[in-house]
Amino acid sequence: MTVSKLVLYNSNLCPYAARAVLALAETNQEHEVVPIDLSVPRPEWYLKDINPYGQVPALKINDKDIILESLFVAEYIADLHPEAGLLPKDALQRAQTRYLIHHWGARTQPAHHKATFITDAAEAAANRETLVAELEKVNKLLVDAHRVESDGQGPFFLGDKFTFADLAIAPFLARFFLLGQYNDVKEITKAEFPQLERFFQWKEAVLARSSVQKATPSQETLVSSYRKWVK
The missing domain is CATH 1.20.1050.10 (Glutathione S-transferase Yfyf (Class Pi); Chain A, domain 2)
Structure with missing residues (x-):
């Protein structure tokens, strides 16, 4: 699968979402960020189209596929860039x-x-x-x-x-x-x-x-x- 676009739904205050932010930074992966305010109820579009649980992070791939949960999002990003060496081979x-x-x-x-x-x-x-x-x-x-x-x-x-x-x-x-x-x-x-x-x-x-x-x-x-x- 060729990845041409990544969109991260993120809250800067969330330590779980920070895992995805770090993975993107460590791999120099280009991406867009959509901020999600966790202090208020999530907007209907987010619950309907992105994450029905209202949590962050969420990652949208090529305007279509969604990955939820911080470790899975971060691991996916790391897998896109094996040259970064984030995931041990041993x-x-x-x-x-x-x-x-x-x-x-x-x-x-x-x-x-x-x-x-x-x-x-x-x-x-x-x-x-x-x-x-x-x-x-x-x-x-x-x-x-x-x-x-x-x-x-x-x-x-x-x-x-x-x-x-x-x-x-x-x-x-x-x-x-x-x-x-x-x-x-x-x-x-x-x-x-x-x-x-x-x-x-x-x-x-x-x-x-x-x-x-x-x-x-x-x-x-x-x-x-x-x-x-x-x-």
């Missing part, structure tokens, strides 16, 4: 990439949410301890990632190169600072938790990526926009 690395993304979404991100968007001091402190325990598991996944010789010893999940695992979790790492913004829990730091050294090495490298910085709203904007989630 079967074990592909499996570990999928598992890291799954683990973050199923375990780590919910723990971060529970520790962040709550004002009850005791519950927030307990949830912070749970988050640290989950980050220790992420740290081990990062340490144990399979490397081939050409990957190098760099800070990303698979070495020197920014790949799909980094891309998929980057928007959530960019919002990690929200911990403590709505309650009195302390920031999780490398000084307090040296056992998370590999996690912090990875997080710092991902957040320093130019494409990640461009895809991330200011901290002030994020703090304000996410305040509605606080219990």
Whole structure:
């Protein structure tokens, strides 16, 4: 299939949609953007013609075909540009990439949410301890990632190169600072938790990526926009 036109339906505040934005940036893929305001009910045309669930991102291909869900959209874009090297060729690395993304979404991100968007001091402190325990598991996944010789010893999940695992979790790492913004829990730091050294090495490298910085709203904007989630 020849791709002549891509249209991304996007909200700049949505971390899931940011996965598609990053994939487009990392592959230098030409595209159009249609902004979708998530603070109001979705327009009827979007629900009818693009995504009946009203979510972002959505990707329209050649004014006809639609792909939904952030990981599928980002993977499709990565598949269009194998030369970008976002998707590992090694079967074990592909499996570990999928598992890291799954683990973050199923375990780590919910723990971060529970520790962040709550004002009850005791519950927030307990949830912070749970988050640290989950980050220790992420740290081990990062340490144990399979490397081939050409990957190098760099800070990303698979070495020197920014790949799909980094891309998929980057928007959530960019919002990690929200911990403590709505309650009195302390920031999780490398000084307090040296056992998370590999996690912090990875997080710092991902957040320093130019494409990640461009895809991330200011901290002030994020703090304000996410305040509605606080219990």
